[in-house]
Amino acid sequence: MIETAPIWLTLKLAFLTTIILLFVSIPLAWWLSRTKSIFKTIAQVMVSLPLVLPPTVIGFYLLLAFSPANSFGKFLEHYFDIRLAFSFGGLLIGSVIYSLPFMVHPVLSGLSSLPASLEEASYSLGKTKRQTLFKVLLPNIKPSLLTGIVLAFAHTIGEFGVVLMIGGNIPGRTNLASIAVYDEVEALNYYNANIYAAILVAVSVIILFLLYFSNRKLQEVKIL
């Protein structure tokens, strides 16, 4: 029989990545949708980079950065007693960077599609930027937020290259379901590989189905 730990670890990673991405992506997408700063283009490139780079490349550089042999890793270990290479924390940071465009892009397109007058109306009604964001802007881009959440979650479940580079395959700490499939195949345990793979397929199908179904419902509410 298979170990269930990799499945739970995968779900935990996807859940935490999604939560962190929500906090990071909403302010970032809001800034991108409004700014005319010259840093906008640089920020857009950085956000979209994980879409085009091979995951192993991102994983490789993160591994170098996290390594205690290099300055950033040394700094973390020396001052905070944290070692990110081959740890769950490292996986989490890698996943957040790797799935960033999947959350930022839907939220950004949602915010850009709202007329500027909604935000301006809220300001001229005496509301702060924060109140405007939470009471007017975000409630009106629910489908985009949902798309971002689901894609980030699903994309984290499907990670392989990045997590293999940063996390390796330490049972209970960095051994994710996608890596378990690879491991089982290498050990010629096709039956076990099949179970892990089937679970991943099922989870992904359910998540995407829920996304499209609820977005359809939200659209219908909007039309009525």
Added chain:
Amino acid sequence: MIHFSLQKKLHASEGFLTLDVNCEIREGEFISLYGPSGAGKTSLLRMLAGLMQPDSGFIKMNDEIWFDSEKKIKVNPQQRLVGFVFQDYALFPNMNVEENISYASAKSDSKKDIDELLEITGLSGLRDKKIQTLSGGQQQRVALARAIARKPKLLLLDEPLSAIDNELRATLQNTLLTIHSQYNVTSIIVSHNINEIIKLTSKTIHIKNGRLVEYQSPAKIFCNKSEDPSSLKCVFLSAEKSGNDYEVSILAGNQVITINCDEEEAKDLRNGNEIEVSFKGAKVFLRKL
């Protein structure tokens, strides 16, 4: 009293336009802002509301300074107590009618204030309705009620009735008048409709290419200023040959009328040309303006 002098370089469709308007409005007055599209009317309202930064100038609202480029004072839109009715209404689709209005009101306001506002704007029966289910006229009322719920010192209306048919327009004009007399708020409305301007407002700011050309009562601005009082300003629509004469269709106000004239009078005119029509005896003369 509100006194402002505002200058700003704007990107217009035909290159740059420098908006430069200096004006004083008495407290409680209802003013109209009139001028061709692209003259800077909306930009002027946006600067008063604090949604657009002027290059230079000042805005004084009674004793408060809302903007002064020399003293580097700029009060946020949040602190200006301006009610702004946007051309697209800018209602919040995630809230119902009552929520849109109560979003604007201060915490200290009672439910009674909101009820009163719903009553005046004729929205009492629609308070739980979603914004998307309302007609254009109803949305316009919600936008107006929301702007008033803010208890503004200045009410700015950016072509609020332009997308509404004539019959409903008259009703909504009456609502505007009721609100103005009830809350006695200094108001500025952008409008292209002369009838509306005369009905609602006591003075008109006429701007053209970013400059204030006239600031006086609308009746004076829109009265026939041509030397010949028997002439009318119209728009040429079309001409058709009928016998020896030409049958010419022209738009006078909101009415299309047909008159007969010589070929000589009609031959150089094209659809949309502004013309002056004068009558001498039985003869009609058309002159391109």
